[in-house]
Amino acid sequence: MLEVCLSPNLIDLYELEGKNVVVVDIFRATTSMISALANGVSSITPIGNLEECRKMSQFGYITAGERDGAKAIGFELGNSPLSYLDRKYIGKKIAMTTTNGTTAIEKSKVKAENVLIGAFINLSATVSFLKKYPKDALIVCAGWKGKFNLEDSLFAGALVSYLSDAFRIECDAAIACKNLFEANSSDLRRIISYASHTKRLQNQNIEDDIEFCLNLDLYKIIGVLRGSEIVAEN
């Protein structure tokens, strides 16, 4: 069975026990995580609280912090997936806190069998993992401060679309996301240009981030939570 939870605020309505849970925050937390891992970062520790995350620098972590779309004060990195492309952080551990993505991971990790990090840049790898270990799966969209957003639900729809031959799909949110993705798959950038978060990020001059986040299958790794750390696996 494959389901989609459209907001972390609705997660209590879903059974997580024994499931593969895919957390999605396309703009930009989960894309940044996959970019970091694919470019040599050894692990990412997601942390909900800003202060707690900032303090991790004392323990040798590189800190990455974002609130309301902007880099948080006192952090080395913000939330851009481009920060990792020059492979400057090979072998480093990152402690990361973001407005929506890390909260969604916190809420998912308690009961799930596996927590995966989903992004367009590793879509096919994530699809393959979910097919190879066919447990029931739940896709959790991080949204924006509890509200539904377009980019995360489009990605959820892409996953549902590619997994629909391998899973039973009786969840209305999954059907709607699949329909939304399939109706727009030939031109994702067009519908994404209407998204509120695109406008929010455009105001901060990070069009390059958005463009990067919409690339398909740049990387072959999956990102998966092991203990308190997200690591790359093949």
Added chain:
Amino acid sequence: MLEVCLSPNLIDLYELEGKNVVVVDIFRATTSMISALANGVSSITPIGNLEECRKMSQFGYITAGERDGAKAIGFELGNSPLSYLDRKYIGKKIAMTTTNGTTAIEKSKVKAENVLIGAFINLSATVSFLKKYPKDALIVCAGWKGKFNLEDSLFAGALVSYLSDAFRIECDAAIACKNLFEANSSDLRRIISYASHTKRLQNQNIEDDIEFCLNLDLYKIIGVLRGSEIVAEN
């Protein structure tokens, strides 16, 4: 501005003050309400609590009660919009409680300027009202026990589609619902046949109800909450 709230569980994230709020529970509460009013019922009092609603028969109300898709014990009527077509309840007051719809109304009525009852059977009348009194509007989908559902979001998408020339639309849920409706408007019945609630209702042999709920513009009235009663207006 026009927004869509995909679940009553997310309603606290939205500003309701001074807005026209449209509550949607296509299968079947809001369709039943419009059917009742269009067929001569004088008012409908939505009541969240089953016991409290049942007791209203002592005060001369016809009671209508539904839980989990079935007629609740001790009620004269269930939740079928067909119950009113023989015009047996002309001039009567109905006290109604349903699994999702009445809760969504309870949550909306506290701060909204107007609470409207939305259904495909009076879609154009509702569109006209919202254009005539152009306050900011919020469409609240009743969903199923807090979860997103297809039929309510398709109706929300129809409203957004017909109102998109008159309102500013910056809400991702509104954009997604509009897209979902427009991609499926030529054959709503096809996508609705996949909906979990359709399957839930089919198990109870009420295909006729579903068919009725998908008719467009059977009636020209709107349903609007005045005090504690929903009444018909033109």
